[in-house]
Amino acid sequence: MGRLRFKTLTFWLTLGISLIFVAVFLVVTFIQSRSVIEEQAYTLNRSLALRYEERVTDYLQQIETEVLTLAADRTRIETLYTQSPSRLETGFERWEESHENRRYDFVALSFFESGRCLLSLSYTPELNQLPCEQLIKQHGSFQYKGWKLLEVGGEQLAVYSVPLYLHDSGKIVGQLLSGMRLGGNRYLLSSILVKSDNLRHLALFDGDRVLSRLQPELESSNSVMAQDLVLSNGLTPLGPQLRIGLLADASAQRQLRDALAETLLYGCLLALVVSLLSSFLLSSAVDRQLQQLISLTRLANRQSNTRWPQSYIREFNLIGEEIIAIVNRLKEREQTLEGVNQRLSQNIEEKRQILQHLMQTQERERLRLSNELHDDMAQLLVAVRMHLQLQRQELEQARLPQQNLQLAAELIDNIYDTVYNRIRMLRPYELSDFGLGVSLTSLPAVNLLEQLDYAVEFDIEQSRPLKPDLVSNLYRIAQEALSNVTRHAGGTWVLVRLRDEPDGLRMTIADDGVGFMSEQNGGVETSGFGLMGIRERAGHLNAQVEIHSDHGVSIDLLIPPEYAYSFVDLCEGPGGAPT
Incomplete structure (x- = not known):
C-alpha cells in the first residue's frame, strides 16, 4: 500500500473537518428550526383557541341578552x-x-x-x-x-x-x-367558525371529554384528542371546564419547512463547494511550502550557505530558516567529521603498518636469535659437552674422582635444554619443517597443561599451504591463548581445532574454565593484554575473531581464503571448495 502525500492528507483532513462542521451546523439548524416552527404553530393554535373562546363567550352573551329581554x-x-x-x-x-x-x-x-x-x-x-x-x-x-x-x-x-x-x-x-x-351542537361551532382561519379541527370540550365537533377525524379517543388539539384557557362564563380545542391547517408550516429544507440543501451544496475549494487551496499552499522546504533542504545538503526565500506564511519562514540553519550546521560538522575521520583513518593505517612492521621485525629478530643460539651457543655447548665426555673417559682410565666433572656435565645439559627450549619459543623448527598443525601439538604450554591434569584435545584437519606470515601469527595466537588457560582458566579440558573450511581457515581454542571476570581466581578480563594482542594479530591477518565466555572461554578465528592460503585456485571457491 502506497503512502499518502501530505497534500492529500491535508486536503482530506481539512475537507473532513469542514464537512463535520457543516453537518453539525445543518443538524442543529434543522432541529432548532423545527422547534421554532412547532412553537410558532402552537402559538398560532393557542391564539386561535383563545379567539374562538371569546366568540363562544360572545354567543353566550347574546343568549343572555335575549333572556334578560324576556325577563324585563x-x-x-x-x-x-x-x-x-x-x-x-x-x-x-x-x-x-x-x-x-x-x-x-x-x-x-x-x-x-x-x-x-x-x-x-x-x-x-x-x-x-x-x-x-x-x-x-x-x-x-x-x-x-x-x-x-x-x-x-x-x-x-x-x-x-x-x-x-x-x-x-x-x-x-x-x-x-x-x-x-352543548353535546353535538354543530350549529354553535358553525356559528363561530371563520373559514379564513383554515381550521382542520374544531371541538367543544368538557374537561377532556368532547361535547361537539365539526370534523369526523375527532371521533378518536380522548387521549389522542388531548395530545393533538390545542385547548383554550376555559375563561367562558360556564367555568374552566368548558374549553375550545382546535388544530389549524399546517400548510403554512409545511411550506415554511419545505422552504427551510430547500435553503438548507442549497446551503449544504454551497458549503460543500466552499469546503472543497478551501481544502484544495489550503493543501496546495501547504504542499508548495513543504516542497520548497524539501528542495532547499536537499540543496543545503549539497551546498553550503543556502538561504530560505521568504514566503507569505510567517511560520513556514521560521521553520524553513531554522531547518536550513540546522542543515548548514550539520553540513559543516559533517565536513569537519570527514576531515577528522580521514585523519583518524590515516592514523589507524599508519598504526597498523607500524604494528605489522613491529611484528615482522619481532619475528625476524626471534628467527635471528634462534638461529644464532642454534648455530653458535648450541654448537659451543655441544663442543664443551664432548670435551667433558672425553675428559671423563680419561679420568676413568686414570681412576681419579669424577664428581665435579659429573656436575659440570649435568650443568651443561641443563644449559643446553634451556637454550633449546628458548630456541623453540623463539622459532620452533616444526613451523618450517612440519607446518602449523604439528607445531601446535608441540607448544610448550601443552606439556604444562598436561602436567596440570588438563585433557588437551587436538582437531587438526588442515592440508592447504598457508602464508608464512599467517603461520607465525596463528602460532603466537595459540601460544598466548594456551598461556591464558594455564594462568587463569582453572578447568579440566582444552580444545585446539584447525580446519580448512569453505569460508576459509578456522582456528578455535576453547576451555571449560571459569570464563571472563569470574569471582574465582579473578577470571579472564576481556580487555586484558593477552586478548588485546590476540585481537591485534587477528586484525593484522584480516581475520574475523569472536571471543565468548559462557562455560569457559572460546576464541574463534576465521581467515578468508585470500588472506590465509599461499594461492587460491580460480576454479575453486573459498576454502578450496569446487565451484
Missing part, C-alpha cells in the same frame, strides 16, 4: 302569573313568539306557588325528552342569576337563569331559564 317584560310576567293554568301555556307561547332572532335552544318558565313549569324548544328535536321539572330541580336556587353547566336527562346543557319579579311588590314569583345544548 314585567307586564307580561304579571299577566302570566295571574292567568289560569289552562291559559298559562298559551300565553307563554305568545310571549316567546313575540321575540325574534332567538339563539337559545330552549326556555323554561316556572312559578313557585302554582308549581307549574313550562318548557319551549327552539328547533332542537334532541331536547324533546327534556323534563322541565327535572331541569328546575337540577338548577337549584331560584334566586340565582347567571350561567350554570348542567347535565339533565343525559344532555350537557348551558343554562342561564334569572328570577322573575312582580312590578308592584318586587316579589320573586318564579324563575326563567334559557340556554343551549
